[in-house]
Amino acid sequence: xxESLESAIRGICxxxxxxxxxxxDIVRAxxxxxGCVDGRAMELIAAEVGARRVEVxxxxxxxxxxxxxxTGEVVIRVSKCVPCLMNGARxxxxxxxxxxxxxxxxxxxxxxxxxxxTPCIGMCDQSPAVLINDTVITYLGTDRARRIAEKLLxxxxxxxxxxxxxxxxxxxDLVRSAVHNNVRQAGPFVLGPFAAGDARRAASMTPQEVxxxxxxxxxxxxxxxxxxxxxxWDFTRAANGDGKYVICNADEGEPGTFKDRVILTEQxxxxxxxxxxxGYAIGAEQGILYLRAEYAYLRRHLENxxxxxxxxGVLGENVAGVEGFTFDIRIQMxxxxxxxxxxxxxxSSCEGLRGDPKNRPPFPAQKGYRGQPTTVNNVETFxxxxxxxxxxxxxxxxxxxxxxxxxxxxxxxxxCSRPGVYELPFGIKLSEVLKLAGAEDTIAVQVxxxxxxxxxxxxxERSICYDDLSTxxxxxxxxPGRDLLKIASEFMEFFIEESCGYCTPCRVGNVLLKxxxxxxxxxxxxxxxxxxxxxxxxxxKTASRCGLGQTSPNPILSTLENFRxxxxxxxxxxxxxxxxxxxxxxxxxxxxxxxxxxxxx
Amino acid sequence: xxxTITLTIDxxxxxxxxxxxxxxxADEAGIYIPRLCAKDGLCAYGSxxxxxxxxxxxxxxxxxxxxxxxxxxxxDSERVRDIRKSIIEMLFVEGNHxxxxxxxxxxxxxxALAYRMGITAPRFPYQFPDRDVDASHPDIxxxxxxxxxxxxxxxxxxxxxGKGVFGFVGRSKDRRVAVNAEARLVDTDADVSDEAVDVCxxxxxxxxxxxxxxxxxxxxxxxxxxGTDIEARRTAAxx
Numbered sequence: 001x002x003e004s005l006e007s008a009i010r011g012i013c014x015x016x017x018x019x020x021x022x023x024x025d026i027v028r029a030x031x032x033x034x035g036c037v038d039g040r041a042m043e044l045i046a047a048e049v050g051a052r053r054v055e056v057x058x059x060x061x062x063x064x065x066x067x068x069x070x071t072g073e074v075v076i077r078v079s080k081c082v083p084c085l086m087n088g089a090r091x092x093x094x095x096x097x098x099x100x101x102x103x104x105x106x107x108x109x110x111x112x113x114x115x116x117x118t119p120c121i122g123m124c125d126q127s128p129a130v131l132i133n134d135t136v137i138t139y140l141g142t143d144r145a146r147r148i149a150e151k152l153l154x155x156x157x158x159x160x161x162x163x164x165x166x167x168x169x170x171x172x173d174l175v176r177s178a179v180h181n182n183v184r185q186a187g188p189f190v191l192g193p194f195a196a197g198d199a200r201r202a203a204s205m206t207p208q209e210v211x212x213x214x215x216x217x218x219x220x221x222x223x224x225x226x227x228x229x230x231x232x233w234d235f236t237r238a239a240n241g242d243g244k245y246v247i248c249n250a251d252e253g254e255p256g257t258f259k260d261r262v263i264l265t266e267q268x269x270x271x272x273x274x275x276x277x278x279g280y281a282i283g284a285e286q287g288i289l290y291l292r293a294e295y296a297y298l299r300r301h302l303e304n305x306x307x308x309x310x311x312x313g314v315l316g317e318n319v320a321g322v323e324g325f326t327f328d329i330r331i332q333m334x335x336x337x338x339x340x341x342x343x344x345x346x347x348s349s350c351e352g353l354r355g356d357p358k359n360r361p362p363f364p365a366q367k368g369y370r371g372q373p374t375t376v377n378n379v380e381t382f383x384x385x386x387x388x389x390x391x392x393x394x395x396x397x398x399x400x401x402x403x404x405x406x407x408x409x410x411x412x413x414x415x416c417s418r419p420g421v422y423e424l425p426f427g428i429k430l431s432e433v434l435k436l437a438g439a440e441d442t443i444a445v446q447v448x449x450x451x452x453x454x455x456x457x458x459x460x461e462r463s464i465c466y467d468d469l470s471t472x473x474x475x476x477x478x479x480p481g482r483d484l485l486k487i488a489s490e491f492m493e494f495f496i497e498e499s500c501g502y503c504t505p506c507r508v509g510n511v512l513l514k515x516x517x518x519x520x521x522x523x524x525x526x527x528x529x530x531x532x533x534x535x536x537x538x539x540x541k542t543a544s545r546c547g548l549g550q551t552s553p554n555p556i557l558s559t560l561e562n563f564r565x566x567x568x569x570x571x572x573x574x575x576x577x578x579x580x581x582x583x584x585x586x587x588x589x590x591x592x593x594x595x596x597x598x599x600x601x
Numbered sequence: 602x603x604x605t606i607t608l609t610i611d612x613x614x615x616x617x618x619x620x621x622x623x624x625x626x627a628d629e630a631g632i633y634i635p636r637l638c639a640k641d642g643l644c645a646y647g648s649x650x651x652x653x654x655x656x657x658x659x660x661x662x663x664x665x666x667x668x669x670x671x672x673x674x675x676x677d678s679e680r681v682r683d684i685r686k687s688i689i690e691m692l693f694v695e696g697n698h699x700x701x702x703x704x705x706x707x708x709x710x711x712x713a714l715a716y717r718m719g720i721t722a723p724r725f726p727y728q729f730p731d732r733d734v735d736a737s738h739p740d741i742x743x744x745x746x747x748x749x750x751x752x753x754x755x756x757x758x759x760x761x762x763g764k765g766v767f768g769f770v771g772r773s774k775d776r777r778v779a780v781n782a783e784a785r786l787v788d789t790d791a792d793v794s795d796e797a798v799d800v801c802x803x804x805x806x807x808x809x810x811x812x813x814x815x816x817x818x819x820x821x822x823x824x825x826x827x828g829t830d831i832e833a834r835r836t837a838a839x840x
Contacts, residue, residue, distance in 0.1 A: 039783050054768035054781040061770040337772075354769065359647045359665045501750070501776030503648050508691035511774055512725050532724075539687045542660045543650045 005041060008033060013048035020049040021370065023059055023352030027066055028335055036067045062354040062500075064118065064336030065293045072107050072114035074152055077131040081120030081255040082446070082490050083413040083476055084127040088142070092128045093117065095142035099149030113152055119338060119494055120255035121294040124413035124476070125182045125420045132158040134296040136179050138166075169265045174301040181262045182420030185436065187407040189396070190263060190383040191423045194270040196312050199386040202277045203320040207237065210281040214385060217393035218405050223249060223341075223378035224448065224472030225547070229385065232375055235365035236282040239373035244284035246275050247369065247376040249346055251292045253338040254449035255494060256474030259409035260379040262421045264291075264298050267383060268305040272329060274382025276319060277389055279327040282375055287329035290346050293336045302331060338498035342546050343376040345500065356500045357546040380409055380473070401427035404465035408473065412437045414446075415479030430469060431460040439477045444484055444563070449474035450491035451551035453558035454484065484563050485521050485570070489514060491555035499548060506549030509540035513556055524579045525571040534560060608672040610654075623663035623674055624652055631835025633828035634676055635685055635714055637692075637802055638751035639664035644760060646752050649692070651714065653684050660684075682718065689714050690723035697729065697746035698803075704812030705804030707820025711749060712803075713827035732777075737785035740793035740809050748778055748805040758797035766791045778805075 003011075012029045016022035026045055030037045037045070042056040060066045078084075078093040093104050096115050100108055107114040123129035126138035130145075135158040137148065148161055165171035166180040183191060202210055215230030236244060248271060252260040263271060275287045291299065306329055309315040319325045337355040339345045344358035347369050368374025377385075384406055388396045397405035404426035410433060413419045417438030424433065434442055446454050447464075448471035455462070455469070462469050478484065492514035501507040513536055519525050537553030537560075544550050560567060573579065587598045605616045610623075610632050617626030622645060627634050637649040647665040654663045655675035663674075675681055692698075692711060700706045732745040750769075755778065758766040766789045770779040782788035791797070798806055817823065 052765040052768065052781050054765065054770070054779050057770050057779060058768050062772050354772075356769075359645065361667060497773060499773040501771070501773045503650050504688050504691050504695075504750075505650055507750075507774060507776065508695045509687075511728070512691070512694075515726070536687070536725075539684050543653045543684050543688060545647060545650065545662070 003033075005034065006044060009041060009044040010048060013045060018049050019352075020051050021352045023049065023051070023056065024332065024335060024349060026352075027056070027060055028333055031066050035073055036070045038068055038070075042068075058354050059352065062337065063293075063334075066335050070107075070111060072112045074112060074158055075114045075116070075131075075133060076152075077116055077118035077121070078104070079119070079121040079123060079127065079129050079131070080117040080490075081124060081127075081494075082487055083124035083256060083419075084120075084129060085490065086414060086482070087127045089128040091142050092130065092140050092145045095145040096130075096149050099146045100153065108153075118294075118336070119498065120253065120257075122252055122258040122261045122292075123179065124256050124258055124411065126180055127413070131294060132161065135159050135161060136177055136297055137161060138178050138180065169301060172301065174304050175265070175297060177297050179261070179265070179297075181265060183262060183266075184412075184418050184420040185422040185424065187399075187423030187425070189387045189399075189407050189423065190267065190270070190380055190409055191421075194267060194273070194386070194390075196269045196273070196309055196314055197320070199273045199277060199390045200314075200320050202280055202389045203322050205389075207281045207283065210277060210389065211237065213388055213393050214281075217384075217388045217396040219381065219384050219388060219396070220404065220466060221378055222380035222384065222408065222472070224254070224451070224470070226466040226470060229377060229381055232365060232377070233278065233281050235363070236373045236375040239366045241372040243286065243372050244282050245369040245372055245374040246278045246282065246284045246287040247343075247346065247350065247374060248275050248287065248289045248379060248382055249341060249343065249376055250295070250379050251290050251334050251338075251341040251346055252295075252379070253292060253341050253498075254451060254472055254474050255491070256411060256413055256446065256449045256476040257472060258411045258413075259421050259473045261295055261298070263379050263383060263409070264295065264302065268302055269309070270383045270386050271379055272305065272309055272315070272382075274377075274385035275329055276314065276327050277385050278375060278377065278382065280319070280322070280325055282373070284375075285326050285328070287327065288332050288350055288369070289329060290332045290334060290340070290350060292334045292340075296333060299331060299333070306331075337500075338494075339500045339546075339548050342548060345546070346376060347374065354500070356502045357548075359545075378472075399425045401425075401463070401465050401467075403467045408464060408471070410464070410471070410475050411473045412475045412477065414475075414477035415439060415442065415482070416477045424464070426465045427463045429461055429463050430455070433464065433475060434460065434477065437475075437477065439479070441480050442477055443480055443482060444478040446474070446476035446478065446487070447471050449476070450494055450555055451547070453554055454478075454488065454562060455558070456562045459562070484559055485517065485566055488555040488559045489517050489521060492517060492552075495548065495552035499552070503543075503545035503549060505540045505543040506545070506552060509536060509544075509549075510552050512536060513540065513553060517556060519580070520567060520570050523570060523574075524582070525567075526578060526580050527568075527571050529571055530560065530564075530567055606668050606670050606672075608668050608670070608674060610674040611677050617668045621668050623654060623656060623661070623666050623668055623672075626668045627663065627674075627676070628831050629834070631832055631837070632676065633831040634663045635717070635828065636664060637710060637714065637749060638753065640753055640800060640802075642761065643753060643756045643800065646756065649688065649749065649751055651685055651688050653688070654681060686718050686720055687724075689718060689720060690725055692749050693720075693723045694725045694727045695730070696748060697732065703747065703804045704807065705747070707817055707823050708815075709804060709822075710802035710827060713822040716822070717826040717828060735780070735784075735786050736809075737787035738791060739787070741786060741791060741798055742807050742809055743778075743780075743786055744805055744807070745777060746805075747803045749803055750776060750778065751802060752778075753800040753802060754778065754797040754806055757800045758791075758795060761796040764790055764795065764797070766795070766797060
């Protein structure tokens with residue numbers, strides 16, 4: 001280590017203005033330089049920014065990409081989201097483990113390489129995929145995993161492991177990534193051509209006219225919740241504050257969703273144009289793009305697009321020639337926490353806090369980032385905004401259905417021959433999506449990711465829109481032979497890991513739900529367990545504090561609703577005995593005490 | 602703007618003031634809404650969810666939800682009671698709560714809530730977590746086995762004592778209360794006279810050498826269920 005911890009931390013904190021609100025940037029930088037943020041580092045950071053040590057520890061211990069104990073300078077993170085698991089992620093992890101001579105979750109004896117699992121990294125259409133530091137490796141097989149492990153052991157730089165770049169911007173000098181866009185169907189709104197300045201029409205409108213146009217287009221949030229965007233902006237514009245903020249939620253973490261990654265890769269200008277229009281409409285000077293840590297490889301590209309926009313006069317002072325309209329955008333990196341996709345948790349994270357959601361009210365529109373009125377919108381929503389201003393509300397609402405105008409980007413993965421991103425008009429039937437994706441003999445589809453629902457063939461004629469099958473974009477196709485209950489259990493595991501733990505029902509309830517589901521899967525369930533699961537799931541949904549807990553039981557509830565026969569087959573009494581009763585287990589303690597085997601077991 | 606807000610709780614009309622939470626308005630009106638993390642004098646936190654009510658049909662934590670004109674609150678109904686019981690039972694199985702030899706027994710709000718709600722045994726399996734005890738401080742001990750993560754100590758130390766001795770670390774099922782030091786309470790500026798030491802609803806933060814000073818039979822909840830003091834306000838008002 002060339003630089004002492006003390007002077008390095010002083011430098012890092014100083015470069016962030018010793019601002020406690022920039023704690024995320026500070027701890028990320030320390031983690032990157034020293035491989036961890038240990039107790040001594042926490043104390044030093046706390047002293048520099050005027051926080052308490054335990055507050056810094058609270059942040060470091062919250063995010064998966066931060067660690068209080070040394071990790072390798074190379075960290076291999078194997079994505080274990082369901083599409084990756086379906087394509088052999090476990091075998092890939094085992095191949096890495098064997099070649100490195102460690103178990104998953106361990107670091108090599110020389111302290112150089114750490115191997116671990118991580119939740120969905122947004123590469124489901126090119127799975128199995130791993131992150132090696134910031135470098136993404138996709139379509140990974142066991143042989144290649146072994147070869148990569150050998151190269152890393154020999155001292156290879158992770159970024160040098162990529163020998164074939166993906167398509168489009170992925171191959172550009174600033175990205176140089178193996179990631180593919182896999183755009184299977186480009187629509188006119190989000191994935192059509194766009195150049196900086198194409199939405200200049202906003203400059204000839206008043207902020208009120210902009211909001212009215214968005215309302216006329218009946219645009220609703222694309223992140224999943226579907227809140228009317230124009231209304232959100234109205235609230236934010238009307239709220240009093242010293243400064244207002246526009247935040248773009250690019251913390252795309254719902255397993256099976258990767259469309260924002262493609263938008264950020266290919267349409268960054270469109271996103272930033274939408275954010276700038278939002279800033280103009282609500283009266284904000286500052287925008288923040290909250291980028292999930294898994295997409296760090298896109299950061300240099302995004303910074304470059306921002307720089308070009310400043311040069312083109314569409315960011316900075318007097319934006320697009322509008323006298324007095326100042327607006328700029330900074331990128332806030334996340335550090336591995338799904339819950340930060342929840343807008344108030346995302347704001348907490350931007351403020352340098354643990355990613356705990358905040359109590360509402362007050363809503364972000366009233367008191368958001370740093371206590372000021374803030375609008376938080378999804379990446380795709382900002383694209384729609386820019387298009388509506390570019391072409392008009394009428395043009396926008398020509399596509400889609402009445403309650404859901406426009407198009408939706410779908411991230412399709414799983415058992416299909418054409419996984420990737422599809423921009424399709426709202427109202428399209430699920431069966432049509434499956435046909436486009438080349439899915440055959442599908443037994444179930446997970447619509448909207450784990451927080452959505454698992455549906456069977458009887459629902460395939462239903463349509464994708466806010467009023468029927470609503471989705472933030474995740475469509476995971478499950479083909480013949482897939483164990484749907486096991487998949488539900490994987491999803492529950494995801495929620496258990498990603499719960500912030502703030503409220504009781506989500507923190508405790510999900511653990512209890514999964515353990516009872518696993519008991520059923522293991523063939524030790526009782527008929528009463530179905531009622532138990534339903535009741536507990538409803539309590540967790542009803543009493544949880546934020547959207548995570550309010551949707552986390554959905555894997556169980558939707559499989560109970562749509563695939564009840566799978567549960568029933570597992571809980572019927574076997575051999576006249578209750579399945580939960582295990583005779584040999586019941587006798588084990590007595591046998592040990594007696595020092596001999598029972599004649600009955 | 603009017604200075605009073607009218608709402609109904611379980612069909613009873615009550616009035617409150619702008620800015621009050623459902624819990625505060627109910628307390629003043631003598632209607633008890635069970636709660637664990639909420640405490641007078643500390644900012645509302647909304648973590649335990651024991652005070653869940655249905656406000657205009659929507660589930661809300663009464664401690665953080667502001668009252669509104671004409672609001673209809675469902676508090677003491679079968680379905681709301683069952684949600685609360687479930688949450689209390691979750692807290693019991695999440696930690697290691699052995700009332701029979703806990704010195705907080707009789708003064709413990711978690712235990713008192715269970716008694717008030719008629720919980721004899723939790724419907725969920727015990728998790729038996731492996732948790733630490735920190736007895737490093739000469740006057741105070743922390744038994745994490747009994748912690749319900751209500752954040753009362755965190756808030757009291759930060760906002761009342763102005764110290765920030767406690768904070769949350771970890772997430773999900775690994776979330777726990779930590780102290781502002783490497784590991785031990787003795788290495789912080791915690792003092793036995795701190796408000797933070799007094800506010801623990803359970804037996805997680807205890808003052809040493811005070812256990813069993815008040816005999817069983819004379820403790821806070823030995824004779825009347827928790828919430829009786831609040832309900833007495835209503836009885837007094839109607840007489």
